[in-house]
Amino acid sequence: MKIAVLPGDGIGTEIVAEAVxxxxxxxxxxxxxxxxxxxxxxxxxxxxxxxxxxxxxxEADAILFGAVGDWKYDKLDRPLRPEQAxxxxxxxxxxxxxxxxxxxxEQLTHAxxxxxxxxxxxxxxxxxxxxGDIYFGQPxxxxxxxxxxxxxxxxxxxxxxxxxPEIERIARVAFEAARKRGKKVTSVDKANVLExxxxxxxxxxxxxxxxxxxQLDHMYVDNAAMQLVKxxxxxxxxxxxxxxxxxxxDEASMLTGSIGMxxxxxxxxxxxxxxxxxxxxxxxxxxxxxxxxLATILSAxxxxxxxxxxxxxxxRIEAAVKQVLALGLRTPDIxxxxxxxxxxxxMGDAVVNAL
Amino acid sequence: MKIAVLPGDGIGTEIVAEAVxxxxxxxxxxxxxxxxxxxxxxxxxxxxxxxxxxxxxxEADAILFGAVGDWKYDKLDRPLRPEQAxxxxxxxxxxxxxxxxxxxxEQLTHAxxxxxxxxxxxxxxxxxxxxGDIYFGQPxxxxxxxxxxxxxxxxxxxxxxxxxPEIERIARVAFEAARKRGKKVTSVDKANVLExxxxxxxxxxxxxxxxxxxQLDHMYVDNAAMQLVKxxxxxxxxxxxxxxxxxxxDEASMLTGSIGMxxxxxxxxxxxxxxxxxxxxxxxxxxxxxxxxLATILSAxxxxxxxxxxxxxxxRIEAAVKQVLALGLRTPDIxxxxxxxxxxxxMGDAVVNAL
Ligand SMILES: CC(C)[C@H](C(=O)O)[C@@H](O)C(=O)O
Ligand SMILES: CC(C)[C@H](C(=O)O)[C@@H](O)C(=O)O
Numbered sequence: 042m043k044i045a046v047l048p049g050d051g052i053g054t055e056i057v058a059e060a061v062x063x064x065x066x067x068x069x070x071x072x073x074x075x076x077x078x079x080x081x082x083x084x085x086x087x088x089x090x091x092x093x094x095x096x097x098x099x100e101a102d103a104i105l106f107g108a109v110g111d112w113k114y115d116k117l118d119r120p121l122r123p124e125q126a127x128x129x130x131x132x133x134x135x136x137x138x139x140x141x142x143x144x145x146x147e148q149l150t151h152a153x154x155x156x157x158x159x160x161x162x163x164x165x166x167x168x169x170x171x172x173g174d175i176y177f178g179q180p181x182x183x184x185x186x187x188x189x190x191x192x193x194x195x196x197x198x199x200x201x202x203x204x205x206p207e208i209e210r211i212a213r214v215a216f217e218a219a220r221k222r223g224k225k226v227t228s229v230d231k232a233n234v235l236e237x238x239x240x241x242x243x244x245x246x247x248x249x250x251x252x253x254x255x256q257l258d259h260m261y262v263d264n265a266a267m268q269l270v271k272x273x274x275x276x277x278x279x280x281x282x283x284x285x286x287x288x289x290x291d292e293a294s295m296l297t298g299s300i301g302m303x304x305x306x307x308x309x310x311x312x313x314x315x316x317x318x319x320x321x322x323x324x325x326x327x328x329x330x331x332x333x334x335l336a337t338i339l340s341a342x343x344x345x346x347x348x349x350x351x352x353x354x355x356x357r358i359e360a361a362v363k364q365v366l367a368l369g370l371r372t373p374d375i376x377x378x379x380x381x382x383x384x385x386x387x388m389g390d391a392v393v394n395a396l
Numbered sequence: 397m398k399i400a401v402l403p404g405d406g407i408g409t410e411i412v413a414e415a416v417x418x419x420x421x422x423x424x425x426x427x428x429x430x431x432x433x434x435x436x437x438x439x440x441x442x443x444x445x446x447x448x449x450x451x452x453x454x455e456a457d458a459i460l461f462g463a464v465g466d467w468k469y470d471k472l473d474r475p476l477r478p479e480q481a482x483x484x485x486x487x488x489x490x491x492x493x494x495x496x497x498x499x500x501x502e503q504l505t506h507a508x509x510x511x512x513x514x515x516x517x518x519x520x521x522x523x524x525x526x527x528g529d530i531y532f533g534q535p536x537x538x539x540x541x542x543x544x545x546x547x548x549x550x551x552x553x554x555x556x557x558x559x560x561p562e563i564e565r566i567a568r569v570a571f572e573a574a575r576k577r578g579k580k581v582t583s584v585d586k587a588n589v590l591e592x593x594x595x596x597x598x599x600x601x602x603x604x605x606x607x608x609x610x611q612l613d614h615m616y617v618d619n620a621a622m623q624l625v626k627x628x629x630x631x632x633x634x635x636x637x638x639x640x641x642x643x644x645x646d647e648a649s650m651l652t653g654s655i656g657m658x659x660x661x662x663x664x665x666x667x668x669x670x671x672x673x674x675x676x677x678x679x680x681x682x683x684x685x686x687x688x689x690l691a692t693i694l695s696a697x698x699x700x701x702x703x704x705x706x707x708x709x710x711x712r713i714e715a716a717v718k719q720v721l722a723l724g725l726r727t728p729d730i731x732x733x734x735x736x737x738x739x740x741x742x743m744g745d746a747v748v749n750a751l
Contacts, residue, residue: 119594124588154514156510181590186559189532190527190561195560196557196560197558200556202541202552202553204550207545233474234479235554236552238552240551263646266643267647284586287586287617291618294622295623295625300622
């Protein structure tokens, strides 16, 4: 089993180091190989996703990813910016199915912006399509407008698109996932305005015929953004496109109040996957040893379960994380009175001990 | 001064009737003319926006709009569905500037999903561009894919686009508005992925040179969806495109916990405007006399201020609404223990009395 380890920028190095420590503490044989990505790779090799890093990622069974990005790369041309690495990996490996759980841990309920009764026990799974939509649609660019409100003016444009099989396969992923949990899928679209999402709605409805044991609801994206705030626990699995999923999955993560705890997985049809925390590179706290490594450690657990066939080891890690929380250990992002404040390394060590 | 009154569907008729009652109680001369729109117009005239309604809207100084939509029209072809009326009016009248305040009324703070300290005193203004973006961009439709993941498959597509002058004019609206309030604009984009929003960011930055007394921040849309949950009071004016604005303005409304209180305005460059509550047609409670008319009454106040040059009358209505809340009167959507539950008509009457 080969794991590509791509720590990236900001707190990426620190949090990935802890996840690697946890993986090594298991009695399993992995080959771990590290490569630069994002801004770190741009500095080392002139490109956020160097060929050697991409090659390693392709050959690996799974990728453990930290985070990319830093203000200092804002002035670079778009193709050289850190986030192109993650877009490039998604596209090159065909990682179309993004799993973003939004879970509210019992001990951290108070950290949410929402009233405790609205989030206690929250457990939503957002499934975001990750290789289509307006993220990758062609044509895109700048040109002189020939129609619209200001013909003759400079305009910029992008293309939103989804094909039937792209929608079918992500819908199946969502229905399969729902079968293993609350048996309810909410498909989020904007079929009242967009042709792309009318097709989305039509295809999801068709695929649903094969999953009659799962309840399917359709919801407009603006309404979904509201219902997540109003009654998040009413959701089980949400499935949506790349752009809406970007927005709603971040909104949902933040509702839990502890985005430092939330892992994610991005899978292709061969179950090869990229695993990364839901939070970003947090350059403001990088190098200070205070970042929360738990989202990355839980991402490693998802990796064991989804890509490496080691569900038992995944369970062990998840149990260890719960135990560490029960012991009252907290990095600053989830600290509250009466608990014990620890740093990144101590938190990683605690998880290893709990294993 | 001519006002087109378009009540629409669901609770539209009931809430607009109360706003009209309030307008008539002012010592001002209006010509009020009512016309059907949405599903009601489809049933009366076979089209959600009949020519006669559009003509009335064009000739009026302002439009007082209720709400459109009902499940029963879901099976109609897209061009005949109720929401086409609102899209058609925006386009025909060039209503490019949508003002969506998200205000948390002191007495209603507890109704928010968020902890009181996060929303007490909340006062955000979302300015959404309303006639461009992927809502109206051409081409759009269905076709056979020639490239992408599944060449040969059926696909649907839409075009996102913004021209420089479209961005310029909405940016100016935002900076002007910010000058009259907290002097801070957050421009929300997705410049890290979309060509359209790279131009957006560039143009907003340029326009900002004329408004150096206003602070400008840029934020990615996914981050904005998070920050609204985490620390909504950190925002003053948010300016964004049509699609992102649709999502974020609804999210922000729901944060207040009392969407039944929130008005909106959609203006063109001649200050002609359409005024409607931020909430929808709520077919489930239509005809029961329980809908909250205050958002519509406050929309009428915005109409007086923005389109009819009657700022003083607008102030009077807003003061009357505050007084009614202080008296403890509440429709069911904002009811809490210790207050007095009233229906739609009683609430309208109370505002008239308070004038
Ligand atoms: C960095 C950015 C391109 C990326 C996205 O928009 O997909 C990020 O926001 C994410 O959600 O992983
Ligand atoms: C009904 C729909 C077309 C509309 C929109 O998406 O603009 C609505 O959601 C709104 O925000 O006014």
